[in-house]
Amino acid sequence: MLERLIIRNLAVIEKLDLELNAGLTVLTGETGAGKSIIVDALNLLLGGRASSDLLRSGAEKAFVQGVFTIEDDTAVNTLMELGLYEEDAVIITREITPSRSTCRINSRVVSQTTLKDVGAYLVDMHGQHEHQSLLHPDKHLRLVDSYIGEEARVLLQELSICVKRHNASSHEIQELSGDERERSRLIDLFLFQVQEIDKARLTEGEEDDLRTERSRLLNFEKLKSAVDRVYHELYAGQGRGRSVLDILGRIITDVTDAARLAPQLNNSKELLEQASYLLDDAARDISIFKDELSFEPERLEQIETRLDLVSKLKRKYGDGIEQILAFRHEAAATLERISNSKERVAELEAERGAVYKKFNIAAQKLRALRLAKGERLAAEAENHIKDLGMKNARLTLEVKTLGGDSLSTSGTEKVELLFSANLGEEPKPLSKIASGGEMSRVMLGLKAVFSQLDSIPTLVFDEIDSGVGGKAAQAVAEKIARVAIGKQVLCVTHLPQIAAVAKTHFYIHKDTNEERTVTTVTALDATTRVRELARMLSGDESHVALQHAQELLNKHHKN
Structure with missing residues (x-):
């Protein structure tokens, strides 16, 4: 539940701090007063797109x-998996x-996507645009x-898994079933590439070793001079008569x-003795290195030739030896697959057939569920719509099988809610017959169903009363009040009937x-609430109002 909402410098709102409670809370005011800004603020907390245009001038x-409390286990587990859970609040x-x-x-700090994922467990937003979303049958299937x-x-x-596997098999079959001339060309190409790389006998890390050795040979004189100088300093004193080892011994x-x-x-003596042993070991190693040090012009030529070969292969197959070897592995696998294409095609066709069968089994199970529970959804929503003053309303579900051979991740049928507001009229698509007020009540009827099923603690209705008036307004108010039992509902409204049933105004x-x-x-008390309801009823605060x-x-x- 949303317990507190704090806003600073958002559009026309300079400073706002709202303490919110369970049950129905309404937000009322003149058009343009800033009600939509509060809804925009909630959208931002749920991962909505932010724009610098929302920044207050100056x-x-x-x-x-927003400070939220959560009790739903799924929401808690999601936050724990993300490392964001704290017991007191979100x-x-x-x-x-x-x-x-x-x-x-x-x-x-989290990404906007993470914010959306978490927000989906906290608040169910119903804005004015959702009326229009009911005009699209794709939305009905998701409902x-x-x-x-x-x-x-x-x-x-x-x-979804079946469709991916089926498409992958079909794509590979298409590749392998090309004309024989193209298949032969590809075999020759991949065979040449594999043989060229194999002939080079590359090993990982080889290039770095070769470059290190080349650098040493190119700088042989400098290296030899440095080693000779160190050796003589250690053993002969470089012409001064006393070597470093002699001085340290003294x-x-x-x-x-x-x-x-x-x-x-004594401690200093031990440290100096250790230094003497280490220095003696180093001198011995340098002596051996000095004796083995030699310049081999032919070896330098071999290295240059080898590096040139590696460079040519890198230009063709990858940025380094590891990438070249990886390319070789993929090319060899492709070569084997193309060379045995007939056997592979037969194998793929068998796999595709098995996947198609598995898809149909799952699709038929889903179709049966959609037929049975879809009708139940329509019936429950229809009862709520009738409660909203449309006694002759009918809401039915039409299920049509999709044509074509392609597989769809959504199944084998499309679903559309059909609606009739008047007695004697057959239900038709919502886009063809429903008025704005009727659409509001259909959406509220669906929300009333889903609010009983999900565990989202907070619902936000942004002017769901659009196009509703008269007796229907009272029915809508009573339905929203019932939806708010056991939940937190925030409602932006222009209807006094809805404002009157709220717990907080x-x-x-x-x-x-x-x-x-x-x-x-401003939180209204008993007196100021009557005055606001009077304004909503008649536009003034007359005695009658x-x-x-x-x-x-x-x-x-x-x-």
């Missing part, structure tokens, strides 16, 4: 934060600057599958004598302050 940064933050947008969950639940999800996943003798008189020098209005427009949100508003409020709040 502000450097916009800030939106705190989601969006910061917007002219150049970037930052998303955070419990103080950790039915959502109603079916886990069984549909598992079957759809199986269909120092150790002096320190040993001194340590007999001052025992605290916020009034949104604009003021001008020092030549700036500022949106303010106030009396009507009080009656409307008393109807739903006895105490």
